[in-house]
Amino acid sequence: MSETWWRGAAIYQVYPRSFADGNGDGVGDLAGLRSRLPYLSDLGVNAVWITPWYPSPLADGGYDVADYRDIDPVFGTLAEAERFIAEAHARDIKVIIDVVPNHSSTASEWFKQALAAGPGSPERERFWFRDEPGEWRSIFGGPAWTQVPDGQWYLHLFAPEQPDLNWTNPEVHAEFHDVLRFWFDRGVDGIRIDSAALLAKPEGLTGRFEDLDEVHDVYRSWRRISDEYGGRVLIGEVWLPDQERFARYLRPDELHTAFNFDFLACPWDPARLRSVIERTLATHVPLGAPPTWVLSNHDVARVVTRYGRADTSWDHGDRRDGVPSDLGLGFRRARAAALLAMALPGGVYIYQGEELGLPEVDDIPGELRQDPIWTRSGHTVPGRDGCRVPLPWSGDEPPFGFGAGRPWLPQPEDWRKLTVEAQTADLGSMLTLYRTALRIRARLLGDGTLTWREHGPEVLAFTRDSGLTCVTNLSAAPVPLPPHEEILLTSGPLDEGLLPPDTTAWLM
Template sequence: MFDNDAWWRDAVVYQIYPRSFADGDGDGQGDLPGALARLDHLADLGVDAVWLSPFYPSPLADGGYDVADYTGVDPRYGTLADFDAFVAAATARDIKVVVDIVPNHCSSAHPRFRKALAAGPGSPERDWFVFRDEPNNWQSMFGGPAWTRTPDGQWYLHLFDAAQPDWNWRHPGVTAMFEDVLRFWLERGVAGFRIDVAAMLFKEDGLPDVVPGSQGAPLAPGRSAVPYEHQPELLELYRSWRKILAAYPGPRGTVAEIWFADAAQARPYLTGDGLAQLFNFRLMPLPWSAGEFRGVVEESYRLARETGGSIPWVLGNHDVPRMVTRFGIDQDLVRAPTPDVLLGRVPVDAELGTRRARAAALLLLALPGGAYIYQGDELGLPEHLRMPDEARQDPMFERTGRAFIGRDGCRVPLPWSGTSTPYGFGAGGTWLPQPTDWAALTVAAQRDDPGSTLNLYRAALALRREHPALGEGELTWLDAPPGVLALTREPGFTLMVNFGPDPVPLPPHSAVLLASGPLDGGTLPADTAVWLS
């Protein structure tokens, strides 16, 4: 059973996308010295930990998730000494550091893959990856086939971009290599790892075709209807990783990127001594709906109680459109996206989306367990939908034949200060263009505004840290009008969120602790959340 008092069970973790967080050398790209210089922003915000998305040497075919060296720092971001300085400075502020590990695939520029290509068919070097003479029917997560042909006629597997060949996790050398990678970063003081694509490492023996329609089919525990997901060998692998982490002082944890369709899919990972945490992504694709939010919260809460596992709540990250934009469009389009949605060509009511995103933040931070915040959500940033096509860098844009604008819109460099681009991010331009209407959303503009989204997050995190009911613990649902969620947490805390169009009466309370927007006397307006004592 997991440590019941481990730091991650109720931590609020802030995701840093290094290329877009803070620029220390003025080249328009974020880096580790820039992140170090902005650590006080995170300390003032009140987070418990930061998760650094990949900063490793990489050609950046997929934003750094194409890793060419797992134990280095890309020169764009600095040096290993800069990483060590960042960890030391974060630790001095009582902020833990979690780093990304990308075990499913590497970069096609990785030395081992280059050796495999050079060695030719049947060579031991090729056994480290998944080569075969004929491809099967697997498709890339980014669009198009999951196989690319080499000049000698063989094909190699890449469940993502062609520049991201999949490792062969049935090769003992791969297992040993990643154990060394874990130890390398643990010895540099990291508190844990976010495991990228954690459900896909092992592929079913024989690499059978995907049966049409099998994706999303009911699953047996630890198994998948898809031959490259949820293979049973994963459970033993993560148990072995947990033992490695346990050999280092202080609790060290893992949080896995696993999208699960139902509790049966997630339960094997959470039971026993394997993964410390599984991201709870299931709130992210939901429309603004009290019933749908409650359904996910109930099932996830029950799963955590049954397994003793930890499932931190997530409403945003580097892979999904920002909350302000998701909640500001016609919510029927969230349920059933049209081609125009995928291309960002639908009207967005930013004012409505902001109200809902602020309310969602108070819901997220009031639920039992941990929570993750994506950089810029504390500023109420919208998705940048009007980026020129030639500026886009996400491989999904081209691999889908430009039918999907990709994920660049949530990866735009943060606005720190000033009234025009680059908003204090760096000295000149930025690697992705920023919108020209973000002057009111900068950290500097929001810092002294008591009604700003930044100060809402600061107040919520301060209250969460102080209030004995928040963090880990139980919840009890209250009866509420249609379109409203209300719950209590002991001792003495009530959350109410009005998803509906009309004001509703507040429940009995002694004080208003925090509200996402102005209250109307004794009623809670539409698209507003409140914390009550």
């Protein structure tokens, strides 16, 4: 792969607790991940992005990091992580890890030192300690300030166990520069930056705390470090409705790329989807930055369930947990959306289990839920556990080959039809569709441009640089295919030569 491998890569997101369990304790780990590298290679992805694997009390699924330079024992050891990186590289799979710069953990040495040192100390200046709490609310619900025994209060935009770091402090900058070098020196190919727009805080800690201008200085310094290593990519988690402000993160001396949440949140609607695609390209092309296309991740209800609802859009503020879904319709649309996303120019992300067509698990018993949103909301908002249920690999009953122990979240009994084993033998399965599409994509798609082809107001059609034409029918009736010489792949069977509703075709 070239040094700009990330421009058109297919990147697979691993949530390690739920991917594969190698030691039988019910929790996914590095041993399980390493054992499944052949699966990822056969799937045809170019890179894996691993959500936090660091030592953590798991107050927020690992996004409360106690030590950025080690591996949590539940996952394995630093030596195992280094072996995983080497083994992935041997299969030509790049490795991207999560770095969480907005906040740390109350279990971190820095925070322990801050508590011990007391008010006014240099140790407390690494965080946001104040004598009186402010008015900000936590993104997870409840106040964003927690009091410590000596009377001061500290800021946490997420859970109380996740104290925000003070990015006006040079020590914080130096710490993360060293963290980046630590992992780049171990062969990591990219960094996904959690909550990338939140680092800078306004003077007085009042008003808006997202997307302040000072945050860009952070990423300019990070870009200088990544450029020293060559072929390393910085990827921002940037949720911003303003495309002009979003684009500032993609300037040539800042991040290489950022997640396109507009596409993920967009309803299954032809006009809205085309508008998002056009707006995305208009934002990225002038900057020379590749777009990214994302349908799902570890924070979002699974796409099969979302696309089967009456309202197919996504909004973190209104998750619509438990809203009825026609899973058959959602499954059909998810197949069509997968081919649409993979055909678009730029990089594409696949969240683990997406390739199996897993639905959201809405009926997890309350006593087994672990997402802090569930507890912080007073058990009124189920949270994100439903998209984090461990993967089904084989067999007819739980744990479906995930590991020898009882999985940390329960798997539905009917997932026996969705295991990797069951789908590998089925030519019409979601897994077979993904494997076939990723093979074609590696040859004909990825980075580049597109040319729209008009095929009616409820059909999205475009041709890519290779000559491949993608056609997605979002209307209520079958439509004829545009002129072509060959049908490379369809997300569902044709209807007497016509493209049925909620179906995508790749043509040459």
